[in-house]
Amino acid sequence: MNNIGDFEQSAELCIGALSQAVLDLKAKFIKLQGKGAPDILKITTELRIDIMFIQMDLCTSYIACCKIGESYACRYHIKNLYAGMQEAYKLILGYGKSQHYTIWTKLGEAINREPVSDWEEHSNIDALYKSLSVKLKSLSGDKIDKLHRDLTYHYDADMKQVYSYTLAANNLEEASDKFIAYLGLFTDMTQLCDKIEECLQKRGIATVVDLKSPSIDNSLHLSLIQYLSKNDELPVVLKRILNDVKPIDNYALQLEKVNKLNELLSKQMELPEIENVFVMLNLYLTVLFMRADVAAITLSFIHSKTSGEAMLNMRRYVITITAAFSHLYGYSEDERSISIWSSVMDMIPKEAECLKAEAARINYLLKKVVVRQDMDIRTCYAHLYNNETRETNVPSIIDLMRKQDPVLELQKVMLMLKVTKRVMDFMKDVMEELSKRAHEENEKSMAELRSTLQKVNDITEHPNCPTELKEGLSALIGKVKEWTKIEL
Numbered sequence: 001m002n003n004i005g006d007f008e009q010s011a012e013l014c015i016g017a018l019s020q021a022v023l024d025l026k027a028k029f030i031k032l033q034g035k036g037a038p039d040i041l042k043i044t045t046e047l048r049i050d051i052m053f054i055q056m057d058l059c060t061s062y063i064a065c066c067k068i069g070e071s072y073a074c075r076y077h078i079k080n081l082y083a084g085m086q087e088a089y090k091l092i093l094g095y096g097k098s099q100h101y102t103i104w105t106k107l108g109e110a111i112n113r114e115p116v117s118d119w120e121e122h123s124n125i126d127a128l129y130k131s132l133s134v135k136l137k138s139l140s141g142d143k144i145d146k147l148h149r150d151l152t153y154h155y156d157a158d159m160k161q162v163y164s165y166t167l168a169a170n171n172l173e174e175a176s177d178k179f180i181a182y183l184g185l186f187t188d189m190t191q192l193c194d195k196i197e198e199c200l201q202k203r204g205i206a207t208v209v210d211l212k213s214p215s216i217d218n219s220l221h222l223s224l225i226q227y228l229s230k231n232d233e234l235p236v237v238l239k240r241i242l243n244d245v246k247p248i249d250n251y252a253l254q255l256e257k258v259n260k261l262n263e264l265l266s267k268q269m270e271l272p273e274i275e276n277v278f279v280m281l282n283l284y285l286t287v288l289f290m291r292a293d294v295a296a297i298t299l300s301f302i303h304s305k306t307s308g309e310a311m312l313n314m315r316r317y318v319i320t321i322t323a324a325f326s327h328l329y330g331y332s333e334d335e336r337s338i339s340i341w342s343s344v345m346d347m348i349p350k351e352a353e354c355l356k357a358e359a360a361r362i363n364y365l366l367k368k369v370v371v372r373q374d375m376d377i378r379t380c381y382a383h384l385y386n387n388e389t390r391e392t393n394v395p396s397i398i399d400l401m402r403k404q405d406p407v408l409e410l411q412k413v414m415l416m417l418k419v420t421k422r423v424m425d426f427m428k429d430v431m432e433e434l435s436k437r438a439h440e441e442n443e444k445s446m447a448e449l450r451s452t453l454q455k456v457n458d459i460t461e462h463p464n465c466p467t468e469l470k471e472g473l474s475a476l477i478g479k480v481k482e483w484t485k486i487e488l
Contacts, residue, residue, distance in 0.1 A: 015056050015059050015060060015063070015306055015308050015309045015312075021052055022049060022052045022053055022056065022394075022398060023398065025045060025048050025049045025052065026049055026394075026395050026398055028045055029042070029045045029046055029049060029395070030395075032045055037205075038200065038205060039110055039113075040107075040110040040111070040113075040116060040196060040200070041197065041200060041205070041207060043103065043106050043107050043110050044107070044193040044196050044197060046103055046392060047092075047103050047104075047107060047189065047193060048190065048193055049392070049394055049395065050091055050092060050103060050384070050392055050394055051092075051186045051189055051190060053384075053394045053397070053398070054084070054087075054088040054091070054092075054182075054186070054384070055183065055186060056308060056312060057084050057088075057312055058081060058084050058085065058088070058179060058182065058183075060300075060309050060312040060313060060316075061077050061080045061081040061084055061316075062077075062081055062175075062176070062179055063300075063309070064077040064080075064296075064297075064300040064303075064313070065077040065078055065081060065172055065175070066172070067300070067303055068242075068296065068299060068300060068303070070239065070242035070243060070296070070299075071170075072166075072242050072245045072248075072292055072296065073242050073295070073296035073299065073300075074170075074172065075166050075167075075169040075170060076166075076169075076292070076293055076296040076297070077296065077300070078169040078170070078171075078172060078175050079148070079151075079152045079165065079166065079169045080152060080316060081175050081179060082145070082148060082149070082152070082169075082175065082178075083148070083149040083152040083153060085139070085141075085178065085179070085182055086141055086145055086146065086148075086149040087149070087382075087383070087384045087385075088182065088384065089136070089139060089140055089141065090384065090385050091103070091384035091385040091392060091393075091394075092104050092136065093105070093133075093136055093137070093140070094385065095140075098385070098387065098390070101390040102385065103392065104133070104136065107129065108129055108133070111125060111126055111129055111196075112126070115203075116196075116199075119199045119203075121195060121198075121199050124195070125192065125195055125196060125199070128188075128191075128192050128195070129192060132185065132188055132189060132192060135185050135188070136185060139178070139181060139182060139185065147161075148165055151165050152165075153319060153323055153382050154323050154326075154327070155286060155289065155290075155323055155324055155326075155327040158282070159252070159255065159282050159285040159286055159289065160252065160255060160256060160259070162289060163248065163252040163255075163285065163289075166289075219307075220405075220406055220407070221304070221307050221310040221311065221314075221404075221406045222304075222306075222307060222310065224406045224407060224410065225301070225302055225304055225310060228302050228410075229302065234298075234302070234410075234413075234414075235299065235302055237295075237417070238295040238298055238299045238302075239295075239299065241291050241292060241295040241417075242292060242295050242296060242299070245288070245292050247288055248285065248288045248289065248292065251281055251284055251285045251288065252285060254281055255278070255281040255282060255285060258277050258278050258281060259278060276347050276434065277431075279340060279343045279344065279347070280344065280347075280427055280430070280431055282340060283328070283340040283341070283343075283344060283423075283427060284424065284427055286324065286327060286328055286340060287328065287420050287423055287424055287427075288424075289324070290321070290324040290325075290328070290416075290420055291417065291420050293320050293324070294317065294320060294321055294324075294413060294416060294417070297313060297316050297317045297320055298317060298410075298413050300313045300316075301313040301314055301317065301406075310406070311401040311402070311404060312401070314401070314404055314406060314409055315381050315397070315400075315401055315404075317409065317413070318374065318377055318378055318381055318409070319378055319381050319382050321374075321412070321413075321416060322374050322375050322377075322378040323378070325366075325369060325370050326375065327339070327340065328340055328341055328366075328423075329341045329366045329369075329370050330342075330370070331370055331372055331374075331375040332372070341363075341366065341423075344427065344430065345359055347430060347434065348430060348433075349433060349434070349437060352433055355426075355429060355430060355433060358422075358426055358429070359426065361422075362419065362422050362423060362426055365415075365418075365419040365422065366419060368415065369412065369415055369416055369419055377400055380393055380396050380397060380400060381397060381400065384397070456473055456477060457473075457477055459473060460473045460474050460477075
């Protein structure tokens with residue numbers, strides 16, 4: 001792709017044009033459901049809704065890739081662009097058994113049912129459908145793409161994978177090429193819907209429905225963005241977080257070293273201290289990613305030009321923060337019992353009352369941030385296709401986005417940044433306490449060893465000590481001193 005800047009402008013226009021069209025189509029789809037309209041018209045209307053929403057979603061991620069100057073933020077949005085493409089494929093055609101129920105399969109079945117098969121244009125429409133099916137399957141991705149989608153939407157238990165994928169997500173031009181391939185396919189799919197509906201019109205079936213659909217415009221989103229742009233305290237904080245991501249590299253490197261050490265020694269002995277360090281590093285890396293990811297998506301929200309773009313960015317924020325907090329703290333008792341926070345709590349020494357008190361305060365704040373309702377919303381937001389109902393989630397996502405309270409969501413951002421800072425400081429305090437106790441234990445052990453060695457040395461200096469015993473004990477003392485660097 002030669003001119004990314006020009007395409008960015010086109011993507012921005014695309015979101016503005018599609019936002020209201022999606023709402024209009026949703027209203028049409030609902031009305032058709034109650035009118036006894038032909039199944040194929042309901043299917044083409046649903047396919048149009050899905051296509052338009054996917055275009056808006058991908059365009060929003062693409063614009064963010066181009067617009068945000070910080071390199072980490074660009075990587076974050078490239079990951080979301082790829083993940084959005086995977087979700088798009090899953091919604092339209094699907095994987096495995098779900099393919100039997102997705103919209104593209106339903107359309108193919110409808111094309112070959114009566115009275116569609118009687119149309120003069122049937123052979124051309126059928127040929128176009130099959131041609132587009134081949135193009136669609138070529139964009140399916142593989143197991144690695146599926147893994148990357150999961151790493152983007154669900155922070156992995158081992159943050160090394162998240163780090164490695166984030167590091168590799170740096171080719172905007174490559175992502176742009178695949179994005180354009182999807183947009184080209186969507187254009188062809190829309191033309192297929194046009195041809196089918198033209199045939200319906202020739203048979204005297206109305207494909208246009210009188211609508212009074214709600215407006216996508218939400219002045220509260222844009223008013224908040226305008227306020228934040230003028231009062232730049234939050235944007236400055238977000239940019240500072242994005243510009244200072246070097247600790248992510250440092251902690252990822254340490255995590256890799258500790259993991260290799262653990263693998264090397266685990267077959268020989270149990271070392272809970274190393275496991276504790278691994279958990280701490282993993283948690284710290286998770287929190288660093290959380291803060292950087294939320295900073296990236298919140299900054300994109302502040303740069304939104306239209307209500308539709310703002311809502312989609314805020315949707316992405318909910319997906320990101322809930323995935324992170326699910327991994328960090330948990331939205332249910334079962335999740336909390338296996339969370340990293342629970343593992344850290346278990347490391348606090350029994351006598352460390354100050355640490356226990358701070359842990360209780362942080363726990364209180366985490367409970368305020370982690371609201372079960374957010375996870376329910378996230379489940380809908382993240383999955384364009386509903387596996388349980390075997391239907392599109394897009395109309396429900398649109399309803400949820402229109403009900404967003406941007407002021408409340410921005411308050412959650414501020415609370416999240418504060419509580420994660422407290423978590424990071426607390427983790428450092430726990431590590432210092434554990435290190436201090438390990439040092440004291442080591443000093444105690446060394447003192448006991450020094451006392452024992454001195455007693456052995458006294459035996460060698462006794463005038464009645466046999467020469468052979470004296471030489472043997474002296475050699476032993478020398479080896480111990482060499483290994484431990486202890487001085488008598």
